[in-house]
Amino acid sequence: MAWDFSTEPEFQEKLDWARDFIDREVKPLDIAFPGEHVVFDKSHPVHQSIIYPLQEQVKAKRLWACHLAPALGGQGYGQVKLALLQEQLGHANWGMVVFGCQAPDSGNAEIIAHYGTEAQKQKYLQPLLDSRISSCYSMTEPQGGADPSLFTCRAELDGDEWIINGEKWYSSSANVAEFIIVMAITNKDVPVHQGASMLLVPCNTPGLETIRETGNFSDIHSKTGTHPYLRFNHVRVPKDHLLGEEGQGFMLAQVRLAGGRLHHAMRTVGNCQRALDMMCERGLARQTRNGSLSRNPVVGEQIADTWAKVQAFRMQVMHAAWIMDQQGPLAHETRLHVAAVKAATPQVLKDVVWAAMHLHGSLGVSDEMPFGGMWNTAPMLACADGPTEVHKATMAKEIMRRFKSELREELHPLWPSEHLPARREAADKKYAHVLEQANND
Numbered sequence: 326m327a328w329d330f331s332t333e334p335e336f337q338e339k340l341d342w343a344r345d346f347i348d349r350e351v352k353p354l355d356i357a358f359p360g361e362h363v364v365f366d367k368s369h370p371v372h373q374s375i376i377y378p379l380q381e382q383v384k385a386k387r388l389w390a391c392h393l394a395p396a397l398g399g400q401g402y403g404q405v406k407l408a409l410l411q412e413q414l415g416h417a418n419w420g421m422v423v424f425g426c427q428a429p430d431s432g433n434a435e436i437i438a439h440y441g442t443e444a445q446k447q448k449y450l451q452p453l454l455d456s457r458i459s460s461c462y463s464m465t466e467p468q469g470g471a472d473p474s475l476f477t478c479r480a481e482l483d484g485d486e487w488i489i490n491g492e493k494w495y496s497s498s499a500n501v502a503e504f505i506i507v508m509a510i511t512n513k514d515v516p517v518h519q520g521a522s523m524l525l526v527p528c529n530t531p532g533l534e535t536i537r538e539t540g541n542f543s544d545i546h547s548k549t550g551t552h553p554y555l556r557f558n559h560v561r562v563p564k565d566h567l568l569g570e571e572g573q574g575f576m577l578a579q580v581r582l583a584g585g586r587l588h589h590a591m592r593t594v595g596n597c598q599r600a601l602d603m604m605c606e607r608g609l610a611r612q613t614r615n616g617s618l619s620r621n622p623v624v625g626e627q628i629a630d631t632w633a634k635v636q637a638f639r640m641q642v643m644h645a646a647w648i649m650d651q652q653g654p655l656a657h658e659t660r661l662h663v664a665a666v667k668a669a670t671p672q673v674l675k676d677v678v679w680a681a682m683h684l685h686g687s688l689g690v691s692d693e694m695p696f697g698g699m700w701n702t703a704p705m706l707a708c709a710d711g712p713t714e715v716h717k718a719t720m721a722k723e724i725m726r727r728f729k730s731e732l733r734e735e736l737h738p739l740w741p742s743e744h745l746p747a748r749r750e751a752a753d754k755k756y757a758h759v760l761e762q763a764n765n766d
């Protein structure tokens with residue numbers, strides 16, 4: 326098996342183009358049109374006049390919707406190449422939209438493509454792939470986000486229609502979405518992982534109520550929240566709006582979320598590299614009485630530690646991407662690596678942004694540098710798609726499962742296999758003839 330960390334020259338050329346394109350055409354959008362409410366709202370004029378033409382350039386370069394298979398308008402490059410590209414996208418908030426891999430639309434498109442009926446694909450998938458509409462994925466409930474066994478949102482079949490009742494919390498972009506994929510209990514007599522299903526709900530369906538337009542804490546003054554708190558009041562959708570089979574909700578969620586978690590991490594690598602670049606620039610440009618800031622040994626150590634952190638995280642993400650390419654999103658090994666990456670992501674981002682921000686002193690914490698927005702992302706990433714602790718629990722489960730499967734002998738209840746008295750006895754026995762000879766000499 327070869328260990329090769331190089332990038333094919335043809336793909337490197339595409340990455341170089343993307344880097345330059347993002348610097349020139351995408352990063353300025355973050356300044357002129359900040360805020361998720363614009364990014365997700367396809368009716369905002371910026372989409373028609375600026376974003377769509379930029380997307381055409383991305384398509385021409387064969388970098389459009391790289392998370393998808395070619396049959397769906399993607400490129401089929403696989404997760405490793407996707408990781409290299411997403412790293413670049415992490416340098417700008419608008420990157421995902423311009424390159425056709427905006428969450429939650431990217432994951433929603435994937436599950437409709439894999440599990441949707443022809444009619445569902447016709448109605449929802451194509452406009453989503455063309456980036457002409459936004460969608461929402463609605464799973465979390467106010468009383469139980471990380472614990473689905475507490476979910477109560479129900480869907481019951483009534484003739485040819487499903488009737489949905491319940492509340493959903495933090496349903497990102499529901500306020501501008503054309504449709505929602507909602508997770509609801511369709512069989513309450515079995516555990517939730519077998520009794521939940523996904524349904525497609527057009528956002529103009531009667532009974533769909535927005536309780537509050539909740540936003541992230543950075544939206545507190547602008548009041549432009551894009552994570553609504555929803556209530557489904559006897560919302561009726563046709564029977565054929567079930568996505569996949571009844572009871573398959575969690576299996577679909579697993580497929581959807583595994584890729585999504587990894588993609589967040591890939592972009593976070595780029596975000597961290599951006600912070601590191603700013604740190605290096607500051608270290609070089611800022612002068613002290615002993616020369617540039619980076620010549621100070623304490624600062625030098627901070628730069629070195631930060632570089633090492635980013636490098637280690639990047640390797641972890643690339644390796645997880647490679648595992649997913651090799652084994653698919655549902656394999657145990659993929660689960661372990663994606664959970665590890667998901668747990669590491671907010672911590673690395675927090676540490677790296679902190680170090681870079683701090684080296685800028687008051688300028689770093691001011692509203693004249695982008696650190697605040699980058700810093701805010703860390704706690705979001707620690708909750709979105711499941712809190713860190715839950716992913717660490719998944720890791721522990723997978724690590725122990727693997728360990729058990731590799732055991733070659735039964736465990737002794739008292740004495741570990743590395744217990745020295747037993748090992749000494751065995752070693753003495755194994756080398757008895759030499760030890761005896763040495764003792765006689």
Ligand SMILES: Cc1cc2nc3c(=O)[nH]c(=O)nc-3n(C[C@H](O)[C@H](O)[C@H](O)COP(=O)(O)OP(=O)(O)OC[C@H]3O[C@@H](n4cnc5c(N)ncnc54)[C@H](O)[C@@H]3O)c2cc1C
Pocket residue numbers: 429461462463464465466467469470471472494495496497498541552704705706708709710711712713714715
């Ligand atoms: C920016 C953002 C976007 C989001 N978008 C969506 C979306 O589009 N659709 C959607 O359905 N949801 C979305 N969410 C919600 C997200 O999925 C939930 O935040 C997450 O599942 C955790 O649920 P919770 O927030 O209710 O936290 P809780 O379940 O209340 O957990 C709170 C804390 O308790 C601790 N905890 C919880 N469970 C455990 C455990 N088993 N072991 C140890 N500690 C634990 C952790 O510290 C955790 O952070 C989004 C969240 C954010 C921040």
